[in-house]
Amino acid sequence: MSRKVLSEHGRQDKPAVSLTGVTKEYEGAETVRALVDVELQVRRSEFIAVVGPSGSGKSTMLNLLGLLDGPTDGTIRLEGEDVTGLSRAELTEARREYIGFVFQDFHLLPTLTAVENVTLPTAYADGRYVDRAVDLLERVGLGDRLDHTPDQLSGGQKQRVAIARALINEPAVLLADEPTGNLDRDTGTQILEEVRDICDRGVAVVAVTHDELVTEYADQRVQLVDGRMQGDTDEFVT
Amino acid sequence: MSSSHKSGDTERGDDRPRPVPGTTAATRDGTDDGLRADGGTPRSGLSSGLWRFPTLALAWRNLRRNRLRSLLAALGICIGVFVVVVLGVFGTVLQLSASQELGDIGNQVIVSPNPETGAEALSSRQIEAVERAGAGRGTVVPIYTDNAVVSATGSSTPAQVYGIDQPAVLFEGKAEPLPRRHRGGVLVGESVATSLDVQLGGRVEVGSEQYRVVGLMAPGEDITPIQPDNAIVLAEREFSGGFDQVVIAAESPEGATAAAEEIRATLNVRVEQVDVFELSEILETIAEFFSLLNRFLIALGSVSLIVAGVSIFNLMLMSTTERRGEIGVMRAVGIHRGSVLKLLLVEAALLGAVGGFFGAVLSGLAALALWAFSSIGLDVVLVPRNAWFLVGGFLFGVAVALVSGAWPAWQAANERPVEALRG
Numbered sequence: 001m002s003r004k005v006l007s008e009h010g011r012q013d014k015p016a017v018s019l020t021g022v023t024k025e026y027e028g029a030e031t032v033r034a035l036v037d038v039e040l041q042v043r044r045s046e047f048i049a050v051v052g053p054s055g056s057g058k059s060t061m062l063n064l065l066g067l068l069d070g071p072t073d074g075t076i077r078l079e080g081e082d083v084t085g086l087s088r089a090e091l092t093e094a095r096r097e098y099i100g101f102v103f104q105d106f107h108l109l110p111t112l113t114a115v116e117n118v119t120l121p122t123a124y125a126d127g128r129y130v131d132r133a134v135d136l137l138e139r140v141g142l143g144d145r146l147d148h149t150p151d152q153l154s155g156g157q158k159q160r161v162a163i164a165r166a167l168i169n170e171p172a173v174l175l176a177d178e179p180t181g182n183l184d185r186d187t188g189t190q191i192l193e194e195v196r197d198i199c200d201r202g203v204a205v206v207a208v209t210h211d212e213l214v215t216e217y218a219d220q221r222v223q224l225v226d227g228r229m230q231g232d233t234d235e236f237v238t
Numbered sequence: 239m240s241s242s243h244k245s246g247d248t249e250r251g252d253d254r255p256r257p258v259p260g261t262t263a264a265t266r267d268g269t270d271d272g273l274r275a276d277g278g279t280p281r282s283g284l285s286s287g288l289w290r291f292p293t294l295a296l297a298w299r300n301l302r303r304n305r306l307r308s309l310l311a312a313l314g315i316c317i318g319v320f321v322v323v324v325l326g327v328f329g330t331v332l333q334l335s336a337s338q339e340l341g342d343i344g345n346q347v348i349v350s351p352n353p354e355t356g357a358e359a360l361s362s363r364q365i366e367a368v369e370r371a372g373a374g375r376g377t378v379v380p381i382y383t384d385n386a387v388v389s390a391t392g393s394s395t396p397a398q399v400y401g402i403d404q405p406a407v408l409f410e411g412k413a414e415p416l417p418r419r420h421r422g423g424v425l426v427g428e429s430v431a432t433s434l435d436v437q438l439g440g441r442v443e444v445g446s447e448q449y450r451v452v453g454l455m456a457p458g459e460d461i462t463p464i465q466p467d468n469a470i471v472l473a474e475r476e477f478s479g480g481f482d483q484v485v486i487a488a489e490s491p492e493g494a495t496a497a498a499e500e501i502r503a504t505l506n507v508r509v510e511q512v513d514v515f516e517l518s519e520i521l522e523t524i525a526e527f528f529s530l531l532n533r534f535l536i537a538l539g540s541v542s543l544i545v546a547g548v549s550i551f552n553l554m555l556m557s558t559t560e561r562r563g564e565i566g567v568m569r570a571v572g573i574h575r576g577s578v579l580k581l582l583l584v585e586a587a588l589l590g591a592v593g594g595f596f597g598a599v600l601s602g603l604a605a606l607a608l609w610a611f612s613s614i615g616l617d618v619v620l621v622p623r624n625a626w627f628l629v630g631g632f633l634f635g636v637a638v639a640l641v642s643g644a645w646p647a648w649q650a651a652n653e654r655p656v657e658a659l660r661g
Binding site: 063066068069088089092093095096097099101103105107109110111112116119120121122123124130165169 | 289292296299300302303563564566567568569570571572573574575577654655656659
């Protein structure tokens with residue numbers, strides 16, 4: 001995949017993604033401050049779990065990290081480069097090149113098979129990625145489910161297809177929104193082991209979660225309350 | 239950027255996917271992604287070809303997802319196109335049949351002196367001008383016109399009297415052909431012959447003169463003011479003074495129109511010397527009427543296409559609302575707005591194309607049925623204009639679907655992925 005959006009990339013000394021003094025406000029009848037002056041750096045091979053009660057700004061933070069939304073104030077850097085001022089098309093391009101998403105509801109396209117879902121991000125890009133998709137699906141243990149559509153797969157299998165989709169573009173950052181939210185504990189564990197493995201191979205991972213299980217696999221735990229990061233973050237390595 | 243998969247042979251900075259153990263040779267040499275039907279066993283059968291035409295493939299699958307709903311929307315377009323095309327084709331058939339029935343109506347030009355100038359006859363200069371205009375376009379026939387009471391064996395009837403030396407150009411014989419040159423005697427029209435009960439070779443009295451009947455004329459079929467039915471025709475030498483009118487019997491309506499224009503340009507420049515009565519003008523009026531009728535019919539049919547458009551609008555609106563999350567995911571994983579917009583427009587266009595195609599085919603069959611089950615000839619059904627109705631109807635169907643799908647598609651493609659993912 002061509003790297004056009006950022007001039008330089010892959011510099012290991014820079015964080016894969018970072019938020020500097022980021023504030024996000026939503027205009028309305030009264031202005032809601034979803035995030036206030038947030039500082040966050042995620043390096044490659046680092047797994048950060050963001051926890052906090054509902055409405056604490058977890059999803060907003062994930063949307064900003066994923067370039068789905070822009071900050072009211074502050075800077076977002078991807079591989080060291082400021083991406084805050086990019087156009088809508090450039091942001092789309094940057095998402096396709098650097099970011100992988102895993103959602104709580106899997107969000108697979110029901111009309112596509114597992115392989116097709118995995119290759120979806122590359123559908124309109126140059127080159128075909130079917131072989132890589134097959135490889136990724138085999139890796140997550142779905143080698144025998146390549147041509148199954150989502151309705152023929154279990155929840156855990158769907159989430160594994162979603163993980164394979166998130167990896168098709170060899171992302172710098174993997175963002176997971178409640179990745180275990182719709183899975184039982186055993187399946188959740190398997191998924192988290194998969195995510196941990198991906199992280200160890202050089203991908204920066206940020207997971208937003210309520211699930212304490214997720215934090216057990218993370219290197220760092222970030223607590224959000226009312227849009228503010230709380231004091232010292234617990235740091236531990238599994 | 240680091241690779242993060244199992245086989246370990248990471249290729250930093252290489253954009254192409256690595257060969258995977260177990261892939262076919264076709265894949266390894268990089269010519270294809272292992273999808274070729276003849277290149278061994280593809281590792282994923284169903285996936286082959288999907289991304290060759292991603293927009294078309296995704297659109298088709300989305301439409302198939304709710305087949306009944308898609309079918310009904312396409313059926314709406316099908317009916318709309320059918321009605322428009324059938325009404326258009328029927329209008330054409332009606333118009334062409336009518337002009338066939340009217341025959342040579344447009345071939346005559348009749349020139350007479352303008353009554354406002356006070357002249358009762360055409361001057362020889364005027365007749366020469368008419369003859370020049372008619373040269374090469376048809377036959378020029380000068381005519382004397384009068385009214386007289388015609389009588390025979392005790393009964394009498396008023397009749398139109400013509401003085402023509404070449405009656406065969408304008409009229410036809412009832413049983414035998416009329417003489418090419420009319421030198422003496424009288425030609426009698428059908429009505430006059432019936433009311434006076436005269437036969438060929440009999441005698442009639444016109445004014446105070448007696449004439450032998452040298453020909454009987456068949457009733458006229460053409461629409462023209464010069465009718466043989468209630469008339470008798472004498473030789474020119476029975477009249478004196480100037481001719482009352484000149485008829486150009488042209489070989490084509492175009493020739494008649496051209497001759498009429500030339501006469502107007504020569505004789506009616508400053509003063510309106512002559513009246514030029516051209517029957518092709520009537521044809522034009524009739525054609526205008528049919529054209530109006532045709533447009534009215536098509537406009538009527540278009541209403542049904544608009545209804546079909548509303549149903550497509552509704553379908554696209556429902557479909558994009560239901561698929562909000564999916565569209566959000568597509569945008570999130572890096573598919574551009576333009577591609578999403580194109581996908582949704584192609585979905586609408588496909589509905590229009592499928593409906594339009596069947597609508598056009600059905601209306602083509604209906605036109606053939608018109609030929610098969612009525613007295614209408616194939617020559618008025620298989621005309622270029624009807625082919626245009628078929629093609630135009632199809633394109634109109636696609637256009638209506640596209641226009642109807644445009645707004646929902648635009649809205650869905652432009653929604654911020656954050657909002658769309660929220661569901």
